[in-house]
Amino acid sequence: MAQQTINRGTAANDGTGDTLRSAAAKINSNFTELYTQNTTLAAVATSGNLTSLTDVTISTATTGDVLRFTGSAFVNSQLNLSDLANVATTAPTTNQYLQWNGTSWVPATGSGSISLSSLSVTQASASGAGALAYNNTTGVFTYTPPTLTGLGYTAPTQLSLGIGNADVDFGQFKIKYANVYSQEADLPSAVTYHGMFAHVHATGKAYYAHAGNWEKMITESTFKTLVAASTDFADFKTRIAAI
Template sequence: MAQQTINLGAGPNDNTGDDLRTGGDKINDNFTELYAEVATIPDAYTDEQVRDVIGTALIEGSGIEITVNDGGDTITISATGGGGSLEWVPNFTADGEVRIYASEAMTITQQGTSGTGSVAYEKSTAAAPATFSGTSSPATLEAGAWLKVTASAVATLFAVALKRTA
């Protein structure tokens, strides 16, 4: 349906515009259409939808491999060819976490932070990738392990600069 506008007439009370009932009907029709459209917008996007958008936006560079698996449960960004340089700058607008997968053995070092918040690190092992224990920067990871970067007490925007140093 196209938007319905109310005919206000040529001047106040000149009886050339829509009557009250017709004007009210147009208002109701317009709002009914708006509410129907808004109802189709998801309250939240699924993890898979978010990963699809991020995975599409990422661009592979020299020595960097980006993989978005078909199941949509992970985006893996890894250095290829051994010893490649990788940098991450996760930005947090609220408390949260980011996980970095080590496709090969590497050391990740915090280069700095920006904004208000604090950061904590945990790492897993290849044998137990879902089990994390506390660590600090620099964090040495074996191939198949994960580094979990957790931001807390975030006020507005908090960024953590990380770099593969070995």
């Protein structure tokens, strides 16, 4: 019931207000409603149950239920995303996600949905101060390393290291390197690398470049064997040439 207000008239004793009986009836009605509400609240306080309220109807309550006003009473129900004012969604499908369109959240599918397994990294060519970029459509991180020029570094050249244009004195230090070729045909130009020593794995021999040719060297044991087998110097030269 809405509150009933007593009409006191426009001025005192002008006869335009409620009669004493009518005013008393309004007073009684207002107090009756107050006492009724107080009785209901007292029942709720005593029972601890919302169903004691006249405008609350609760069916079997389940975890996550909320009270929703239907226009005439509060009833219990589950709260869904579609109940939110800024969410417009239908029944969700597998891998759907909510996407903000500027005014509300709407369901979307497609490339916007990625998983951790979709993430990957690529490296671009060096450029400027470097950068790390992320593509939120493909899930790819792209790393661009910085150029060394921007760091005040100049890569050494053969000439700046003194190799190829001058003698290099290593002092007491040794030079260790593998100088093995699989076949004789793999040896580089004897003209270009005059004086170079190399080893050919297929023959097991050492070679040196001289006068445009690779000269084969023999071991001490091979030399002794040839000397012992030769009948004279001419025979020795023949055997040497056959190696």
